Amino acid sequence: MAWRSHGRTNDELVDNLYRNEIITEHRVARAMKSVDRANYVAMKEPSIDPYQDSPQPIGYGATISAPHMHAHCLQELSRWFVPGAKVLDVGSGTGYLTALFAEMVTPDGVVVGVDHVDELVRASRENFHRGAFESRRFPANLSAHKLLAAGEVILATADGRNGWPGRAPYDAIHVGAASPSIPEALIEQLAPGGRLIIPVGREHEGQTLKAVDKGAFAFTLVPDGNVYEKTLMGVLYVPLCDKAHQLRRS
Template structure:
């Protein structure tokens, strides 16, 4: 009988110990899991009736702490994302969307993140390059920020997307800048950049490169900044700053998932 009591007491202590271990592990996970506001957790998408216009989209991005400045908020509100997505697509939901040709338009939170990272390098009169410009959305945002005395350049190697993006821009608030030549979109391999208007204060790359292309580093102005996703299966959004002496510093902003930066042929094959 005494042996049975000892056994049950030991069993009871084991159960209590397991409960305490589980509580401790739960507390540790809770303490180390990033906040939902963390950029690394922005795969949690929102949607709903409030997301039917640019203003509602901006308000949600502000509430999540993605948009931090008035300038970025104004630009995203003025360049209507609804003009830059294929027909039948819900443009204001925070999710990447297919635009055909094995390409996508990034989720609004990623566009806002990149605009925030590049804001100081998109001042009036500055030069900006958008590599893999797709539907032209972010190129149009850049143009509005650098203004008529600046230069915003989009490069895209799918000719149909170049034509599509120009038509989109012509319907947007950036149309006058396209007409006056402060904004232009060109068909080329984005990995080679666009030397004609280099050096650039800001360079954005909208597809993931296995490594940072040297021509883009060369075309980045001393004192300028490039934002580029780097990696294959695992990708990080890298912030590349070129110092006044030409030296480069690179830091990781967040983990991301982009389509690959590759050749036109490989992209059309889905490689």
């Protein structure tokens, strides 16, 4: 039922994702209802509907993934979203999924979103600062401003293929663009017992969404020092590439 969960409002979109069993965990649905997707989608074009279950262009050769793909990734990582967890979002774009991660792991955890297009990083900060991140779980005085000021949410310009070593290791890493192979830096920055979600494959070719567990034999949190890969589904993402190549796509 992917691609068929459109709604007229954010709540209706999430309800349809739940009804179509893309979302199966209540805490994932609650997080997605707390972060309105419309605040993270460029609304200048009248044809863009933020509650359409499809990817949307955000400029600079980038897109924001379809809501059902965000829901899938949240489901696959939800077990790692515990109090105090550290999360890295590679290719954070306008900050939507970064905000969802923050909803699920702060105030005790840390979420880092990185993108190599500075204009998108600035836009993501504006999205946070204008109050687009409005949690129904947190008290009113715990605003996006406070999360950013306290360093519990970090939005930075960087080449995501190199991760963000400053706050490593991470309990969970999400990559929002397809890489021909899994960057070694991201595996190195994954904590023992952590999980990495990444689309793997070349641009315009077959790609697969993979879960990479570090020190998790048979996908249980047993830190044995090895890395295990699991293929989740076929996907089609924009490439995880250098900034110049991405801008040529725009």
